[in-house]
Amino acid sequence: MKYGYARVSTPDQNLESQIHQLRRAGAQQIFSESLSSRRWDRPQWLSLLAALKPGDSLIVWRLDRAVASVEQLERLVRLLEERKVTLHSLTEKLDTSTAMGRAMVQMIGVLNQLRLDVMRENTQNGLEGARARGVILGRRPILTPDLQAEALELIGQGRSQTDVARIMRVSKSTISRIVRRAKAQDHT
Numbered sequence: 001m002k003y004g005y006a007r008v009s010t011p012d013q014n015l016e017s018q019i020h021q022l023r024r025a026g027a028q029q030i031f032s033e034s035l036s037s038r039r040w041d042r043p044q045w046l047s048l049l050a051a052l053k054p055g056d057s058l059i060v061w062r063l064d065r066a067v068a069s070v071e072q073l074e075r076l077v078r079l080l081e082e083r084k085v086t087l088h089s090l091t092e093k094l095d096t097s098t099a100m101g102r103a104m105v106q107m108i109g110v111l112n113q114l115r116l117d118v119m120r121e122n123t124q125n126g127l128e129g130a131r132a133r134g135v136i137l138g139r140r141p142i143l144t145p146d147l148q149a150e151a152l153e154l155i156g157q158g159r160s161q162t163d164v165a166r167i168m169r170v171s172k173s174t175i176s177r178i179v180r181r182a183k184a185q186d187h188t
Contacts, residue, residue: 003030003048021090025059068116
């Protein structure tokens with residue numbers, strides 16, 4: 001039996017092109033879903049893997065539709081080898097029924113992992129550069145520094161954190177964080 005697997009990352013993306021290509025490649029049953037490939041436990045993915053039997057073929061439009069990392073690729077290749085199932089990737093023109101196809105799958109997996117690692121490094125470098133330039137990252141504080149000082153002053157006058165939170169129209173946990181930060185700064 002030839003099984004197809006189509007995946008997009010978000011529901012607003014379209015699966016139709018992948019499904020059309022899988023049908024043209026002879027997929028008799030197609031499993032599809034809209035989830036990140038970083039998760040191995042995708043419902044349709046697990047259903048597909050459970051359905052595979054010796055002699056079956058798994059067809060994907062592109063390898064990254066099925067797996068997101070070298071580890072996942074190795075896990076998939078092992079699982080398919082154990083079950084005597086072949087993997088066909090249409091875009092990369094791979095067929096694991098051949099030695100060259102098996103080698104190419106491994107190389108593509110390494111290159112995909114390299115791409116992800118480089119993207120992660122670039123993101124980290126960008127964040128470090130922004131911090132070095134004095135850019136404050138993350139969510140903006142709910143209360144301005146002046147309002148935070150006012151909240152601390154009210155607490156210093158004997159008001160409870162709950163009262164101050166109600167007065168400032170924020171959650172008690174916001175006031176608790178402000179108090180914790182103020183205490184930490186006093187100790188340094």
